[in-house]
Amino acid sequence: xxxxxxxxxxxxxxxxxxxxxxxxxxxxxxxxxxxxxxxxxxxxxxxxxxxxxxxxxxxxxxxxxxxxxxxxxxxxxxxxxxxxxxxxxxxxxxxxxxxxxxxxxxxxxxxxxxxxxxxxxxxxxxxxxxxxxxxxxxxxxxxxxxxxxxxxxxxxxxxxxxxxxxxxxxxxxxxxxxxxxxxxxxxxxxxxxxxxxxxxxxxxxxxxxxxxxxxxxxxxxxxxxxxxxxxxxxxxxxxxxxxxxxxxxxxxxxxxxxxxxxxxxxxxxxxxxxxxxxxxxxxxxxxxxxxxxxxxxxxxxxxxxxxxxxxxxxxxxxxxxxxxxxx
Numbered sequence: 065x066x067x068x069x070x071x072x073x074x075x076x077x078x079x080x081x082x083x084x085x086x087x088x089x090x091x092x093x094x095x096x097x098x099x100x101x102x103x104x105x106x107x108x109x110x111x112x113x114x115x116x117x118x119x120x121x122x123x124x125x126x127x128x129x130x131x132x133x134x135x136x137x138x139x140x141x142x143x144x145x146x147x148x149x150x151x152x153x154x155x156x157x158x159x160x161x162x163x164x165x166x167x168x169x170x171x172x173x174x175x176x177x178x179x180x181x182x183x184x185x186x187x188x189x190x191x192x193x194x195x196x197x198x199x200x201x202x203x204x205x206x207x208x209x210x211x212x213x214x215x216x217x218x219x220x221x222x223x224x225x226x227x228x229x230x231x232x233x234x235x236x237x238x239x240x241x242x243x244x245x246x247x248x249x250x251x252x253x254x255x256x257x258x259x260x261x262x263x264x265x266x267x268x269x270x271x272x273x274x275x276x277x278x279x280x281x282x283x284x285x286x287x288x289x290x291x292x293x294x295x296x297x298x299x300x301x302x303x304x305x306x307x308x309x310x311x312x313x314x315x316x317x318x319x320x321x322x323x324x325x326x327x328x329x330x331x332x333x334x335x336x337x338x339x340x341x342x343x344x345x346x347x348x349x350x351x352x353x354x355x356x357x358x359x360x361x362x363x364x365x366x367x368x369x370x371x372x373x374x375x376x377x378x379x380x381x382x383x384x385x386x387x388x389x390x391x
Contacts, residue, residue: 065103065107070100070104070107071104071133073097073101074126074129074130074133075130075133077101077120078112078113082120108125110123111123154182156176156181156182156183156204157183157202158202159206160185160188160362161366162269162300164185164187164365165319165367169365172365175358179357188205190207190269196345197343197344197345203344204343204354205342206341206342206366207341207342207343208273208276208340209340209341211338212335212339214340214341215359215363216340216359216366216368217337217339217340218317218340218369219317220315220317220330221316221330222265222315223313223320223321223326223327223328224307224310224313224326224328225326225327226325226326227310242329243329243331244330244331245333249262249265250287263312264295264312265313265314266294266296266307267295267297267303267315268303268315268316270338276338279336283335297314304324304326308324308325308326315331317338317366319367320367340366342362342363
């Protein structure tokens with residue numbers, strides 16, 4: 065027995081004092097309403113209505129049970145309302161790279177709130193963002209793709225210490241905007257004629273994805289550099305410390321370098337830049353839809369520019385995005 069449906073028939077009949085009017089109120093046929101009343105009477109073991117007269121009246125049992133029936137229906141209605149509100153306001157997890165611009169993430173959170181959507185930001189490495197979309201633990205995510213295929217591109221370059229150790233100049237420290245090529249990392253002879261120490265370039269976890277590592281390996285081979293010239297730098301804090309100490313260079317985006325006081329010069333090989341798409345986890349119908357307003361806000365948080373766009377298409381008012389676009 066659908067208790068709620070039967071109680072609704074009972075309460076409506078008591079209010080209307082008529083089977084026909086109660087049926088109209090509930091939008092059901094009168095025979096169905098009569099069957100529900102009869103089933104409820106059998107369940108409670110007594111008549112709820114006196115049908116002996118032309119206008120039905122509520123029996124003593126019907127009067128006694130009526131407040132409790134109304135209370136059950138009221139609680140069921142509140143339960144449905146709370147469940148509906150929870151569904152509309154549930155947190156939608158968003159996977160982003162580590163060290164995004166907080167101001168840009170704040171704009172995304174505010175934009176979601178204005179639309180009745182609560183966004184929960186999670187900083188995750190690239191492979192964890194992909195798996196989060198696959199298993200449904202993430203609603204949306206910035207995913208790594210080849211830069212020529214992504215909707216957004218983050219120009220990469222080499223960061224270096226403000227002043228190199230012992231006055232030695234490293235590639236990218238001349239203060240110019242000249243693009244650096246991997247050939248520039250070949251050891252040069254010092255003025256004394258002694259060969260300079262090989263320059264090590266550290267990479268961040270955000271670039272530890274197959275598409276990036278494979279391209280970097282091929283680019284190093286073309287430039288005649290050993291694969292060990294680029295190595296994982298561990299955490300961002302560790303890589304930055306080595307870079308700012310003048311012991312290495314760091315492959316990163318310009319906003320990240322400038323934020324921590326490092327010098328930065330763009331990388332000439334655009335195939336090594338970061339490419340991004342904003343993806344969504346499939347819903348119950350199998351559709352994966354990203355809100356139009358969300359993608360550019362997440363892209364600006366990593367300093368991305370729209371692929372193939374001019375300056376007018378870049379994140380207006382977002383300083384990190386404009387700085388990255390200059391590369």
